[in-house]
Amino acid sequence: xxxxxxxxxxxxxxxxxxxxxxxxxxxxxxxxxxxxxxxxxxxxxxxxxxxxxxxxxxxxxxxxxxxxxxxxxxxxxxxxxxxxxxxxxxxxxxxxxxxxxxxxxxxxxxxxxxxxxxxxxxxxxxxxxxxxxxxxxxxxxxxxxxxxxxxxxxxxxxxxxxxxxxxxxxxxxxxxxxxxxxxxxxxxxxxxxxxxxxxxxxxxxxxxxxxxxxxxxxxxxxxxxxxxxxxxxxxxxxxxxxxxxxxxxxx
Amino acid sequence: xxxxxxxxxxxxxxxxxxxxxxxxxxxxxxxxxxxxxxxxxxxxxxxxxxxxxxxxxxxxxxxxxxxxxxxxxxxxxxxxxxxxxxxxxxxxxxxxxxxxxxxxxxxxxxxxxxxxxxxxxxxxxxxxxxxxxxxxxxxxxxxxxxxxxxxxxxxxxxxxxxxxxxxxxxxxxxxxxxxxxxxxxxxxxxxxxxxxxxxxxxxxxxxxxxxxxxxxxxxxxxxxxxxxxxxxxxxxxxxxxxxxxxxxxxx
Numbered sequence: 236x237x238x239x240x241x242x243x244x245x246x247x248x249x250x251x252x253x254x255x256x257x258x259x260x261x262x263x264x265x266x267x268x269x270x271x272x273x274x275x276x277x278x279x280x281x282x283x284x285x286x287x288x289x290x291x292x293x294x295x296x297x298x299x300x301x302x303x304x305x306x307x308x309x310x311x312x313x314x315x316x317x318x319x320x321x322x323x324x325x326x327x328x329x330x331x332x333x334x335x336x337x338x339x340x341x342x343x344x345x346x347x348x349x350x351x352x353x354x355x356x357x358x359x360x361x362x363x364x365x366x367x368x369x370x371x372x373x374x375x376x377x378x379x380x381x382x383x384x385x386x387x388x389x390x391x392x393x394x395x396x397x398x399x400x401x402x403x404x405x406x407x408x409x410x411x412x413x414x415x416x417x418x419x420x421x422x423x424x425x426x427x428x429x430x431x432x433x434x435x436x437x438x439x440x441x442x443x444x445x446x447x448x449x450x451x452x453x454x455x456x457x458x459x460x461x462x463x464x465x466x467x468x469x470x471x472x473x474x475x476x477x478x479x480x481x482x483x484x485x486x
Numbered sequence: 487x488x489x490x491x492x493x494x495x496x497x498x499x500x501x502x503x504x505x506x507x508x509x510x511x512x513x514x515x516x517x518x519x520x521x522x523x524x525x526x527x528x529x530x531x532x533x534x535x536x537x538x539x540x541x542x543x544x545x546x547x548x549x550x551x552x553x554x555x556x557x558x559x560x561x562x563x564x565x566x567x568x569x570x571x572x573x574x575x576x577x578x579x580x581x582x583x584x585x586x587x588x589x590x591x592x593x594x595x596x597x598x599x600x601x602x603x604x605x606x607x608x609x610x611x612x613x614x615x616x617x618x619x620x621x622x623x624x625x626x627x628x629x630x631x632x633x634x635x636x637x638x639x640x641x642x643x644x645x646x647x648x649x650x651x652x653x654x655x656x657x658x659x660x661x662x663x664x665x666x667x668x669x670x671x672x673x674x675x676x677x678x679x680x681x682x683x684x685x686x687x688x689x690x691x692x693x694x695x696x697x698x699x700x701x702x703x704x705x706x707x708x709x710x711x712x713x714x715x716x717x718x719x720x721x722x723x724x725x726x727x728x729x730x731x732x733x734x735x736x737x
Contacts, residue, residue, distance in 0.1 A: 457611035
């Protein structure tokens with residue numbers, strides 16, 4: 236396990252910085268998490284799949300607010316216009332025909348009630364805390380750090396490529412239609428992460444800023460990892476569902 | 487398990503509100519958590535005890551900032567003067583002779599290096615997210631909610647009364663001196679929570695405000711519970727320590 240804490244010491248070239256950022260993903264992105272491995276192995280119960288969709292909804296729902304926070308802090312109109320595409324992708328034309336609506340469809344396709352999912356009241360507190368930390372980070376840190384924290388999207392086409400075929404093959408109650416969320420995501424994520432990576436590589440022009448960008452990506456990997464840790468602890472065996480959280484009927 | 491979500495529907499008398507708040511504690515305070523039970527049973531390894539002290543330090547360290555946030559929002563000088571005692575308790579005269587310093591002593595008494603603990607870098611991300619959520623809550627919610635979220639102190643004399651004798655009896659490497667933090671806490675917590683409870687009971691004067699106070703205490707119980715969930719998942723058996731977090735040497 237690499238210690239990324241002083242990875243930019245002495246300064247990096249742009250190519251070296253990109254290499255370190257990709258190494259963060261290779262070591263710490265949540266496709267390395269055991270819960271993801273259980274999912275792709277077909278080992279999750281329907282209740283666990285529901286808990287995953289229910290909790291991940293809280294993350295999906297906050298993404299456009301996170302991105303609007305970033306837009307609000309950007310002084311460059313061209314940057315704002317580019318970043319706005321992210322909000323459009325998730326909210327759609329009317330708020331309910333973009334990515335959030337598709338994630339909701341995934342959750343209801345797994346048998347959950349839409350209103351229960353949207354209410355977020357039965358999500359794990361740990362999920363809410365992680366998602367809240369991400370939103371706060373993008374509001375309180377530098378714009379460079381906020382942008383760098385989005386770079387997990389560099390790795391999302393990989394996890395989607397692992398997740399979708401495995402889910403369709405191993406969980407007979409999941410249809411391609413239920414997973415429609417993922418259809419456009421690899422293309423959108425590639426477009427977005429190329430833009431964000433170029434921004435980070437050109438603006439992280441001191442060792443301090445390079446380290447801040449690396450730390451931001453580590454932080455974001457921690458957010459995604461902590462969400463799966465919480466799911467695994469609550470809904471794995473023996474199961475430690477915290478008071479008030481979703482209780483699966485399906486096993 | 488009581489659903490506290492609509493506990494104040496229709497309105498409560500002051501005595502009824504107090505009863506509901508105490509019921510929240512009886513059902514959701516972290517003395518009900520299996521990690522606490524393992525601790526008092528003498529079942530934790532030294533590494534688990536260290537991880538507990540290391541992570542809980544992040545919570546202790548943010549308490550005076552949380553309390554200063556509350557003071558900063560209070561318009562009543564008498565309220566501020568009373569609440570200031572909390573900051574004094576934790577920071578002491580010079581920053582390092584109050585509660586935080588005593589918690590650090592607990593951590594070093596368990597064999598950790600002070601600088602490592604103070605740096606917080608090896609704490610679990612989930613701990614930082616939970617602690618950050620508490621700080622954000624006290625900054626962004628109403629003063630009533632911020633005050634109500636402190637009411638877990640109503641229950642802390644109980645958990646300290648369970649914890650201290652059990653630790654001294656069951657872990658031969660822990661001395662009374664190491665646990666000095668807890669000596670003054672029951673008295674301080676009683677003083678503070680009596681004041682906070684009186685404030686909440688007099689200011690929660692509509693069903694909506696009563697519900698907000700109840701929800702705030704539920705939220706705070708969730709914070710403490712999530713911290714122990716994260717510890718148990720990372721450092722229990724089989725152990726799922728997230729990337730970059732504290733790796734115990736002692737077993």
